[in-house]
Structures are given as structure tokens and as C-alpha cells.
Amino acid sequence: MSNTTPKTSTLILSRIVAAILDYGFVIGYAILLFELVGLLFGFDQMGKMEFSPAAGQLIAFSSLTLPVFLYFFMQEKSAKKATIGKRALGLQVAMIKASSNHSRGILIRTVLKLLPWEIAHWGIQWLAFYVKKEAAPPIWVWVVLIVPQVVAFFYFASMLYTKGTLSLYDAIAGTKVVRPGTKV
Template sequence: MTRQLINRILAWTIDFGIIVLYAVLLFTLTSLFFEFKQASLNPYFGQLIGFLTLTLPVIAYSYLTEKSKWKATIGKRILNLMVLNRENKTFKSVLLRNLLKYLPWELAHTGVHWMIYFESVGRETPIWTWVILIVPQIMVFIYFVSIVISKGQGGIYDRISGTRLQLKTT
């Protein structure tokens, strides 16, 4: 394993920890101020709430930090990594990178919302819901393999968006 690959995995761990802390804080605040049952939510409404309060802020965190002068999330900064792109198309390439990176996560949320809904109305979960739950796992596996193959420089979403990760030279 290369130093860059190890740093990328450790940076992801730090950033994921930040995301988990945010999600726990969000859940705690929601539980304190609102009393509702997840199963009673319309899946479209639940998806919208989840996207606006969890997914969108996470994408914004990644996008804003990676397009900043540091070109890195907090985890990447700590581990001396930066996101580079070709031809200084920071806005589009970094945005596309993060939309693709978090697409499996949002697809999985969609599947979970629908599964909870079907269970709450006493219906069997349709096959399309299971597909929506399985496809993101396959995508993440492919993302991970592509990152390992590139020795930490870029996953499939990096190649598509025209970005790559690089160790900072100090």
C-alpha cells in the first residue's frame, strides 16, 4: 500500500467521523424538538427532509472545503492531501466529484425510506426497493476498488469529474 492510499483511507475515516458527529447532533436535536414516527412519514417527504438536513450539508461540506484555497476536507488537510483538477475548472469538477461520490449514499437513503414505508403500511417490499438498496453497495465497492487500483490518486468519480488526489509537497 502506498502512503497516498493509506492517507486517503485515514482522511476518509476522519471526514466520516465528522459526518457521523453531525448526524448524531442532528438526530439528537430532532428528537428533542420533534416527536414523530419515521414510519408515518410519506417516503417522498422523508426523502426530502433527509436530503435537505443530512445529504445536502454533507455534500456542501465536501464541496466547499475541496474548492477552497486548501483544496481539501478537514481529513485531507490533516493528512496532507489535496483535490486537484484539470484546467482550473474547480466549480464544476469538484461539484461533480462530490455529487458522484455521495450518489450511492442518497440512493441507499431512498431505499431505506421506501422499505420503512412499505413495512408501515403492511405491504411486502417490492423488488425495485431491494435493487435501490443493493446498487449503492456495488457502487461503493467499485469506487473503493478503483481507488486502491489507482494507489489513492483517484476513484471512478475522480476520473469522471476530472479530479485527482495528490499528496502536498512541503
């Protein structure tokens, strides 16, 4: 058992550091996007912009979620099978069954990975809508904000449970995070 513990701990830690690196790029992109909008419309006007929850969701999806989705999907379906963070830590995404369609598996993996994030955006749009109306948000808004956190917790817990090899979304998508050359 002592022989597998360092490898297991290293894989879990590598996945966490890879995620931090990847989300560092995402945060950098979000900051650049914020700066661009501020320069185009004026930073003083940003807090005054009002959109319906549907319009706000569409703007958030097209300007943030879709580019992030494309980053993960295109990088992980490429020949390198890894995002910049995963490559830096010597990881890649592989199909559990070699005969499975890699692009389809990566598509499912990426959608499931980002779904809680997108649901949370939807909740934030509705929360902002009710706050601006000075009305108490209905309970469903809080549910929409809390459920993604619970799902993200289970994603993380499942990754720990499997010793870093797969999360819940990996299991559903038929994917696994491995070191290159590792037999799946």
C-alpha cells in the same frame, strides 16, 4: 518497485484515514441532528412520526445530504483544496488537467461521490414505507438498496487499483487526490 510501494500504501492508507475523519464529522453532525429532533419533538415520538417516502426523502436530503454535500464541496473547492480529513493527512484534490475548471470538477466529484448515498436514502424511505404497511417491499426497492453498495465497492476498488490517486468518481470529474506540491 520497492521504492513506490511504501508511497502507494501510504497514499491509500492516508485516503482511508482522511475519509474516516471526514465521516466522523458527518456522524457527529447526524448525532447532533438526532438529538435536536429528539429534544424538539420528544424522543418517544420519533418512532411514531410518519412521512410519505417523498417527504422523508426531502427531509433527509435537506437535513443530512445537503449539509454533507456543502461540507465536501466548499472545503475541496477552497484554496486549501481539501476537507478537514484530507488536510490532517496532507492530501488535497487537484485537477488532472491544470487548465480545467476546479469548481466544476469538484462539483461533479462531490455529486458522484454522494450519489450512491442519496440513492440508498431513497431505498430506505421506500423500505420503511412498505414495512410500516406490513407489506413485502417490491424487488425494485431491494435493487435501489443494493446498487449503491455495488457502486461504492467500485469506487473503493478503483481507488485501490490506481494506488490511491483516483477513484471512479475522480476519473469522471477529472480530479485526483495528491499530496500538496505533487506534480499532477
